[in-house]
Amino acid sequence: MTNDPVSDEQQRRFTQLAWPYLATVLRTARYVASSEADAEDLAQDTMIKAMRAIDSFRDGTDMKAWLTTILKRTFIDKLRADQRRIQPQGLGDVDHVAGPNVPVGAFDDDWPEPEELLNQFEDEAVIEALKRLPEDIRWTLILVDVEQMDQTSAAGVLEVPVGTIKSRAHYGRKMLRDLLYQMAQKRGWVTAVENPSL
């Protein structure tokens, strides 16, 4: 990345091709950053990098995936700069989110009307649950389910095989449901399950 001035042509291509995805970039940044201020910084850095690198974007390819790749790299750079390390997590490393003795998917047989119950949650509650998921799994759900990116593109952005994306998405949805089910219990929307691990 150089500090050369941005040419008019670069700016024109950037505003035409990348600017319409500003909301997508900011939304994704909000789901991965720890605060609103961090999210805006992350989104701004991503867009500035995209403008400087716009010559490397090939017309006809997926702008959303391209910007998301820049966003993810910028996010990782920021974590490293904060001297915090990303711990890549395999699925085997994460066997619970709802509690120490609660295996992932433990509540799946207890959902009465999944669609109805899930729609009772306000967006903020779903986002809160999403933010509690492990990094790699959260990124997968954001790309595949929120942003509706196809699995091949998501695999490209996250630099993992497509099979990993499929497993993470499936496993991540279960984890998310566990967290939401517990919220539903606390809110009295469903009856508490005594021993969900059985």
Place this chain on the structure above:
Amino acid sequence: MKYENPNHERLDEATRRRLARLASKPVDTTRLEARLNKAIESQQPSNHLIQSTRLRWWRPVSRVAAMVAVVGLIGLLFTSMGSNPAIASTTDLVRVHREVMAGEPGLVPVANFAQATDAIQRMWPQAPKLPEPTVGQIKASCLHNVADHDVACLKLEFNGEPITMVVGHSREIVCSAAHRQVSRDGRTYLVHDRDGVRMVMISSQGRWVCLMGSLSIDELIEVADGLRF
């Protein structure tokens, strides 16, 4: 993915749909747009610096005079960079629309886009290049002021209904916060509804454009989709 239990497929599908709904949650990008516009301006090549390099070879008197001009230019540049883009309030925009609809005295009747561009250029030489509407008819043009910044206005007609199109420099004007977003064909529109006036806004290539009237949002987006930037 194979499911151990048919209920899990239902659960997964319901979870997918719930997460997908998050993408329709409005995202207020106003502050980020303002920050980016400022950052983009600062990335532009600084002509005054190029000029000052050339000045080294000028005669001393000319050099002093030129340096004074350069200092002035730098001052101007800093002044303009220090000012944030103003937010176009929907109240202001409704006022502009009503004045255009009422046939205010400054309204210049025009028959086509070339005439409209000429009329605007005569009134405001620094006006942004108007995006050309490819649907609807152009009826008149005028200048207005929104949030202390000049804007160019065109009166259009589409499906028998009048529309006001307002165009400003996006470095000077940004959209107000309360809006929802609609994406179509790679373009993102900000949508407002105020006092019965529907508005569709877009920022593109240094220009901020607002289309407003009593037409439906879909019809306004159809006109916006047809704008040639």
